[in-house]
Amino acid sequence: xxxxxxxxxxxxxxxxxxxxxxxxxxxxxxxxxxxxxxxxxxxxxxxxxxxxxxxxxxxxxxxxxxxxxxxxxxxxxxxxxxxxxxxxxxxxxxxxxxxxxxxxxxxxxxxxxxxxxxxxxxxxxxxxxxxxxxxxxxxxxxxxxxxxxxxxxxxxxxxxxxxxxxxxxxxxxxxxxxxxxxxxxxxxxxxxxxxxxxxxxxxxxxxxxxxxxxxxxxxxxxxxxxxxxxxxxxxxxxxxxxxxxxxxxxxxxxxxxxxxxxxxxxxxxxx
Amino acid sequence: xxxxxxxxxxxxxxxxxxxxxxxxxxxxxxxxxxxxxxxxxxxxxxxxxxxxxxxxxxxxxxxxxxxxxxxxxxxxxxxxxxxxxxxxxxxxxxxxxxxxxxxxxxxxxxxxxxxxxxxxxxxxxxxxxxxxxxxxxxxxxxxxxxxxxxxxxxxxxxxxxxxxxxxxxxxxxxxxxxxxxxxxxxxxxxxxxxxxxxxxxxxxxxxxxxxxxxxxxxxxxxxxxxxxxxxxxxxxxxxxxxxxxxxxxxxxxxxxxxxxxxxxxxxxxxxxxxxxxxxxxxxxxxxxxxxxxxxxxxxxxxxxxxxxxxxxxxxxxxxxxxxxxxxxxxxxxxxxxxxxxxxxxxxxxxxxxxxxxxxxxxxxxxxxxxxxxxxx
Numbered sequence: 001x002x003x004x005x006x007x008x009x010x011x012x013x014x015x016x017x018x019x020x021x022x023x024x025x026x027x028x029x030x031x032x033x034x035x036x037x038x039x040x041x042x043x044x045x046x047x048x049x050x051x052x053x054x055x056x057x058x059x060x061x062x063x064x065x066x067x068x069x070x071x072x073x074x075x076x077x078x079x080x081x082x083x084x085x086x087x088x089x090x091x092x093x094x095x096x097x098x099x100x101x102x103x104x105x106x107x108x109x110x111x112x113x114x115x116x117x118x119x120x121x122x123x124x125x126x127x128x129x130x131x132x133x134x135x136x137x138x139x140x141x142x143x144x145x146x147x148x149x150x151x152x153x154x155x156x157x158x159x160x161x162x163x164x165x166x167x168x169x170x171x172x173x174x175x176x177x178x179x180x181x182x183x184x185x186x187x188x189x190x191x192x193x194x195x196x197x198x199x200x201x202x203x204x205x206x207x208x209x210x211x212x213x214x215x216x217x218x219x220x221x222x223x224x225x226x227x228x229x230x231x232x233x234x235x236x237x238x239x240x241x242x243x244x245x246x247x248x249x250x251x252x253x254x255x256x257x258x259x260x261x262x263x264x265x266x267x268x269x270x271x
Numbered sequence: 272x273x274x275x276x277x278x279x280x281x282x283x284x285x286x287x288x289x290x291x292x293x294x295x296x297x298x299x300x301x302x303x304x305x306x307x308x309x310x311x312x313x314x315x316x317x318x319x320x321x322x323x324x325x326x327x328x329x330x331x332x333x334x335x336x337x338x339x340x341x342x343x344x345x346x347x348x349x350x351x352x353x354x355x356x357x358x359x360x361x362x363x364x365x366x367x368x369x370x371x372x373x374x375x376x377x378x379x380x381x382x383x384x385x386x387x388x389x390x391x392x393x394x395x396x397x398x399x400x401x402x403x404x405x406x407x408x409x410x411x412x413x414x415x416x417x418x419x420x421x422x423x424x425x426x427x428x429x430x431x432x433x434x435x436x437x438x439x440x441x442x443x444x445x446x447x448x449x450x451x452x453x454x455x456x457x458x459x460x461x462x463x464x465x466x467x468x469x470x471x472x473x474x475x476x477x478x479x480x481x482x483x484x485x486x487x488x489x490x491x492x493x494x495x496x497x498x499x500x501x502x503x504x505x506x507x508x509x510x511x512x513x514x515x516x517x518x519x520x521x522x523x524x525x526x527x528x529x530x531x532x533x534x535x536x537x538x539x540x541x542x543x544x545x546x547x548x549x550x551x552x553x554x555x556x557x558x559x560x561x562x563x564x565x566x567x568x569x570x571x572x573x574x575x576x577x578x579x580x581x582x583x584x585x586x587x588x589x590x591x592x593x594x595x596x597x598x599x600x601x602x603x604x605x606x607x608x609x610x611x612x613x614x615x616x617x618x619x620x621x622x623x624x625x626x627x628x629x630x631x632x633x634x635x636x637x638x639x640x641x642x643x644x645x646x647x
Contacts, residue, residue, distance in 0.1 A: 033476070118299045125300040205289075210296050213283050228286040236476075 022247075029240040036236050050245075053238030057226055059215045061242055064223030068202055069249075071136050071219055075201040076194050078140030079148055083193060084186065086143040087152030088178045092164060102153075109146045121210060135211040136204075140197070148193045155189040156182060191260035198253055202246075220246045278540050298322050303532035305541045306548075308562075309347075309355050315605040317530070318349050324531040324538070326545075327353045333542035335550050338567030345599045347528050357526030358548050359563025360589050361493035363419035365391075365512065369505040371486050375401055379507055382591040385515025388424070388452065391487075395461035398486040408461040409487040410479045411453050414622030415468050416615040419525075420489050423511045424449050426521035426600075437604030439640050443632050450621060450628045457622075465622040476501060491525070492588055493563040499581035506581065508588045522597040524589075527562045564589040610643035 028036050029050070035043050054061045089095070090102050124135045143149055159182065167177040183190075205221035212218055215226070224246065227239040254261075283304065284290075294313060297303055303322055317323050330336045330353060339356070347355030365386075372379055377394045380386055386394065395408020412420050422432050424445070431440030456462035463479045475481065480488035481501050488498075492508055499506050514522050529548060531541045547554060552573040555565045560582045565571050571586050578586065604610075614635050621631040 117296060121296050121302075122300040125302050130302060206292075209289055209293055214281065215284075225286050225289055226284070 025240050026244055029237065029244045031237065033235065033237045036240075049237035049241035052235070053227070053242040053245075056235070056238060057215075057223070059218070059223075061223055061245070063216065064218050064220045065245075067217060068220040071133060071208075072198050072201040074133070074137045075140045076197045078137060079145055079193055079197045080190060082141050082143035083145060083148040083152055084183060084190065085178070086149045087156055088174075088182060090149070091153045091156035092177075092182065093174060105146050105149060108144075109150070117210070124211065130211055131213045131217075132211075133217070136201075136207050145197075148196070151192060152186065152189050155186055159185055188260060188263045191257060191263075195253060195257045195261050199250055202250060275540075275543065278544065280544065301534045303534065305535040305537055306529060306531055306544050309528040309530045313608075314355065314528075314530070315349075315603060315607070318354050319605055322533055323354045324533045324535070324541075325352050325354060326356060326531065326542075329542050330356075333539070334546045338569050340593060340596070342596050342599070343524075343526065343566050343593060346524070346526055346602070347530070349602065355528035355530040356545065356549060357563075357566045358529045359493065359527035359558075359561075360524055360566055360593070361491045361527065361563035362522065362524040362589065362592055363423065363489065363511050364492040364588065365509040366480060366488040366490065366495070366498060366506055367509060368480065368486055368502070369507050371398070371402075371504065372507075379509065380515060381507070381509055382588065382595075383515055383519065385510035385518070386512045388512045391512040392452070392456055392461060395456060395487060396459050399460040402486075403460055405484070407463040407467075407479065407485045409456070409463070410468065410485055410489060411457060411462040411465070411622065412489045413449070413453060414465055414615075414618045416611070416618075417490070418611065418614075419491075419523075420511055421449055422523065422600075423514055423521060426523065426598075427513045427518055431601055433601055433603055433607065433644075435601045437606075438644055439636065440601065443636055446632050446635065447628055450618075450631065454628065465619075468622075492585055493560055495581045495585045496560055496579070499579075508584050510588075519595040520598050522592045522595050523600050524592060524597070526566065560585055568593075604644060606643045610639060613639040613643060 030045050030047070031043055032046050032048065086105075090098065090105075120135075121130070124130055129135055129138075163181050163185075164177055167181045172180065203221060204219075205225065208219045208222045209225075212222065218226070224239060224242055227235045227242070291313060294303065294307070298313070298317060298320075301322070303317075309317075314323075326334065330339075334356065343357055343360070344353060346357065347353055367379070369379065372394075375397060377397065391409070398408040399406065412418075418432065425431055425441050428441075428445045430442065430445055434440035453462060457464065463485055467479055467484060475494065475497060478488050478490070478498070479485035481498065489511065495506065495508055510522075529545055531538070531545060535541050549566065550570070552570065555570040555574050556577060559574055559578065564586055565574060568590065571590060575583060575586060617626070617631050617634050617639065620626045621628065626634075
């Protein structure tokens with residue numbers, strides 16, 4: 001009992017340390033800019049940061065949220081379609097160069113993201129796609145997220161081969177086997193892919209920074225960055241308030257997808 | 272633009288660090304905006320790699336250049352060719368709280384006069400003695416990566432941050448004297464301790480002077496409008512120590528500059544737009560002093576009636592500096608960004624007492640210089 005109590009106390013302390021920055025940001029989002037900068041000042045509760053943040057930019061903040069929802073939705077769809085199909089091919093089908101191709105795909109996980117930025121930018125520029133959402137969404141439909149492909153492959157390898165044989169006996173081709181037999185059994189891995197796709201896309205600042213020109217197209221992280229202008233002067237209150245709003249969808253996705261997430265990770269051998 | 276309804280302007284804006292990254296990547300693909308606000312760190316490389324239009328032959332043609340003095344144009348000039356034109360002038364200065372100086376009997380010195388560095392140290396010490404222990408004289412700019420006061424110190428000693436060949440333009444003795452000067456100020460409480468700078472960004476809301484922790488603030492003069500809004504007390508702009516009196520030759524400015532992409536598909540319209548940004552009184556009136564002072568006296572006079580007193584102080588300040596005709600400053604080498612980054616880390620360690628002055632100087636003029644400026 002005493003042993004468990006210690007563990008709980010330790011976990012509570014650790015939890016408090018982890019949540020402190022969030023609580024700090026939440027409380028500051030209800031304080032005026034002057035109070036934020038003067039820790040000793042008397043604190044007055046205000047909602048002005050939320051009102052300011054939502055409407056003070058040339059484009060309403062709601063537009064950034066809508067843009068992010070649209071981009072995140074398309075990226076989830078792209079990753080689910082392309083990564084499950086690619087994983088099915090690697091896990092279940094026999095074709096020439098399967099091993100080397102799988103190794104090649106895995107090696108892209110180890111390639112630092114920064115190495116590919118400029119070639120990728122040049123490619124999209126030559127295709128005339130800079131200034132559109134295509135550079136953010138299109139790659140997701142081409143199974144470039146090797147991590148998700150690997151995750152699905154691991155999961156599919158755990159499913160009995162006899163299922164494929166039974167489906168073949170019933171006259172199923174590879175696509176029908178994938179759709180009717182393998183995919184329904186992969187739901188935990190699909191859930192993990194969807195949740196991580198959402199969180200990574202929602203929080204991505206760098207890709208929209210490179211490819212989006214017009215403020216009307218900005219996603220949430222880009223919108224947040226406009227609270228800090230080019231001279232370094234910042235509207236901290238509005239920045240904190242909108243950051244809190246931005247975290248709400250991520251919080252709910254985590255809350256509702258927590259079980260699927262744990263199950264997915266536990267059953268894919270990525271413990 | 273209402274005056275040119277055949278031209279559509281799509282503005283892009285953002286935080287300066289993010290913009291720099293974005294411009295760096297866009298540059299590699301030859302996709303710079305048609306007209307852009309130049310960032311000092313990237314510009315030498317942009318010119319060297321041919322990404323920027325040579326504007327020399329367009330000056331006095333599509334781009335009217337009346338009132339642009341040689342000293343104003345010097346910064347965008349590379350090897351005798353003009354690649355950028357200033358549209359907002361700014362320069363380092365000393366801000367101070369007027370009532371506080373008056374209460375302590377510290378004289379306010381504006382152009383053509385200025386404090387000497389010794390006087391500045393004495394005044395800063397006096398502030399701490401009278402108003403301390405938690406109130407200091409001045410912020411300490413060097414360890415926070417703000418090198419303009421150091422540049423002024425170097426120029427007053429006949430040296431430069433970079434020489435014309437792209438190497439460092441200063442000696443170990445001058446850097447050592449500078450760091451010892453600030454060590455002494457910190458030790459006596461005349462300069463704020465480094466941890467106070469680390470609480471926040473040391474400019475605007477985060478400046479010790481605005482946080483009511485210091486009397487003086489060394490920063491760019493175009494910030495006066497914003498700083499005055501943040502300060503209940505009246506502020507004044509004074510020259511950097513040593514830059515008044517006989518030292519006006521050492522004045523230097525860092526104009527915000529405009530450039531045109533070499534790859535633009537609309538060169539005529541781009542040049543027309545640059546001319547509008549530089550020479551249209553209505554435009555100058557709308558922008559005011561946000562990005563610095565308009566570069567020409569004509570535009571300064573056009574906007575002056577609608578400015579508040581603090582901004583008018585700034586225009587007078589810049590007006591004097593333009594007239595003073597400061598001696599040119601060699602351009603920063605393409606790798607200046609990397610060198611100053613390492614210098615900043617080294618001086619950060621010095622400010623927190625993790626390295627001595629000797630070790631810091633040795634590192635800056637040794638490995639840092641060799642790696643970033645000599646290509647070692």
